[in-house]
Amino acid sequence: MSGSHAAHSGKSEPAATAQGKPSEAVMGTYARQDVVFARGEGSWLYTTSGDKYLDFGSGVAVNALGHAHPRLVAALTEQAQKLWHTSNLYRVEGQEALAGQLTELTFAERIFFCNSGAEACEGAIKVARRYQYVSGHPERWRIITFRGAFHGRTLATLAAGGNDKYLEGFGPEADGFDHVTFGDHEGLETAIGPETAAIMVEPIQGEGGIRSIPKQCLIGLRELCDKHGLLLVFDEVQTGVGRTGKLFAHEWAGITPDVMAIAKGLGGGFPVGAVLATAEAAKGMTPGTHGSTFGGNPLAMSVAREVIAIVSEPEFLDAVQARALRLKQGLARLKDLYPDLVEDLRGEGLLTGLKLKARVQPAQVVKAATAEKLLLVGAGDNTVRVMPPLNVTDADLAEGVERLSRALAHVSKSLS
Numbered sequence: 133m134s135g136s137h138a139a140h141s142g143k144s145e146p147a148a149t150a151q152g153k154p155s156e157a158v159m160g161t162y163a164r165q166d167v168v169f170a171r172g173e174g175s176w177l178y179t180t181s182g183d184k185y186l187d188f189g190s191g192v193a194v195n196a197l198g199h200a201h202p203r204l205v206a207a208l209t210e211q212a213q214k215l216w217h218t219s220n221l222y223r224v225e226g227q228e229a230l231a232g233q234l235t236e237l238t239f240a241e242r243i244f245f246c247n248s249g250a251e252a253c254e255g256a257i258k259v260a261r262r263y264q265y266v267s268g269h270p271e272r273w274r275i276i277t278f279r280g281a282f283h284g285r286t287l288a289t290l291a292a293g294g295n296d297k298y299l300e301g302f303g304p305e306a307d308g309f310d311h312v313t314f315g316d317h318e319g320l321e322t323a324i325g326p327e328t329a330a331i332m333v334e335p336i337q338g339e340g341g342i343r344s345i346p347k348q349c350l351i352g353l354r355e356l357c358d359k360h361g362l363l364l365v366f367d368e369v370q371t372g373v374g375r376t377g378k379l380f381a382h383e384w385a386g387i388t389p390d391v392m393a394i395a396k397g398l399g400g401g402f403p404v405g406a407v408l409a410t411a412e413a414a415k416g417m418t419p420g421t422h423g424s425t426f427g428g429n430p431l432a433m434s435v436a437r438e439v440i441a442i443v444s445e446p447e448f449l450d451a452v453q454a455r456a457l458r459l460k461q462g463l464a465r466l467k468d469l470y471p472d473l474v475e476d477l478r479g480e481g482l483l484t485g486l487k488l489k490a491r492v493q494p495a496q497v498v499k500a501a502t503a504e505k506l507l508l509v510g511a512g513d514n515t516v517r518v519m520p521p522l523n524v525t526d527a528d529l530a531e532g533v534e535r536l537s538r539a540l541a542h543v544s545k546s547l548s
């Protein structure tokens with residue numbers, strides 16, 4: 133049917149598009165690599181032309197349990213046969229179940245479900261402003277954020293991130309965000325004013341180049357917020373759901389936020405995000421204050437419930453930490469082998485990065501890795517991200533390090 137339709141309309145057949153030149157019909161907002169995947173299994177992706185790639189990008193920290201995990205496939209297909217969507221005009225069983233899991237496992241007492249990281253950050257911003265509003269401080273609506281941060285691509289989250297490159301050409305920057313230089317403690321204190329509602333921060337900057345906030349500083353942020361009556365908002369869209377070896381990265385510092393945005397790994401590849409909050413922080417979120425047509429859709433809930441059930445097991449997180457240690461040892465060896473290219477190792481758990489020397493660009497390393505059939509992801513601050521699925525096998529981990537070694541050897545040779 134689709135073939136004859138294509139013939140009638142005079143357009144090329146879908147199969148030809150997948151193998152041939154990239155279609156211009158897809159808006160050109162991405163600098164995509166010219167490879168098309170047809171299928172995935174575990175840490176591996178298979179192209180339409182039969183090649184096999186080791187996926188150490190995990191769809192930008194999304195495929196937490198690799199590709200086609202049997203338990204996730206079962207959860208999704210089982211739900212698909214029962215019910216897809218009812219809207220939020222009615223109670224949704226999966227939302228109540230997943231909210232129950234998340235409140236059991238975290239600081240949170242109230243959860244709002246959405247579909248992406250940017251939406252989760254927007255929701256977190258709204259929760260923070262609304263909290264101050266209903267607490268008798270309508271004047272407190274500004275949010276302090278950090279340079280190099282990434283909170284998404286909506287107009288408010290772009291303003292929160294404050295990256296000029298992403299803001300250019302999209303009209304006046306949304307007001308309400310005060311940017312502080314990463315690590316500038318004094319600047320942070322002086323940025324707090326009578327209009328400040330909250331501080332929003334990634335415990336480890338992901339897109340910004342795997343830049344970790346030291347434990348002591350996270351504790352300091354908590355104290356600062358308490359002192360000034362501000363909400364502490366963590367953006368754990370990338371660091372959450374086991375990526376750092378704890379269910380959430382802030383657990384390493386032994387403190388909790390008031391509000392947290394999560395997404396990426398939560399659905400293991402199915403689009404879903406969430407805003408987590410204490411009951412106090414969420415007290416302003418009454419009927420009509422926020423909403424999303426698709427948010428908390430039964431399909432998304434069924435997969436996310438299974439992801440959380442698997443990842444939150446203590447044995448699973450212990451295993452992530454053990455794998456992380458092996459990966460770190462492998463990357464440390466590469467740093468020793470290629471001191472001309474690698475300046476530093478960064479990250480926590482399986483959210484790791486190679487900070488590169490100024491003479492080499494992340495794109496060069498990503499390209500050389502792709503040639504070795506290893507997928508990596510570039511990041512800011514001249515960093516390449518190495519983020520295998522959380523359940524990567526030891527053999528695949530070792531294979532990935534070997535492929536990365538060959539890629540670095542190639543880049544090193546091309547520069548000398």
Ligand SMILES: *Cc1c(COP(=O)(O)O)cnc(C)c1O
Binds near residue numbers: 249253334370
């Ligand atoms: C990816 C990311 C976002 C945006 O998520 P989308 O799903 O792309 O909207 C926000 N914050 C952080 C920390 C991220 O890594």
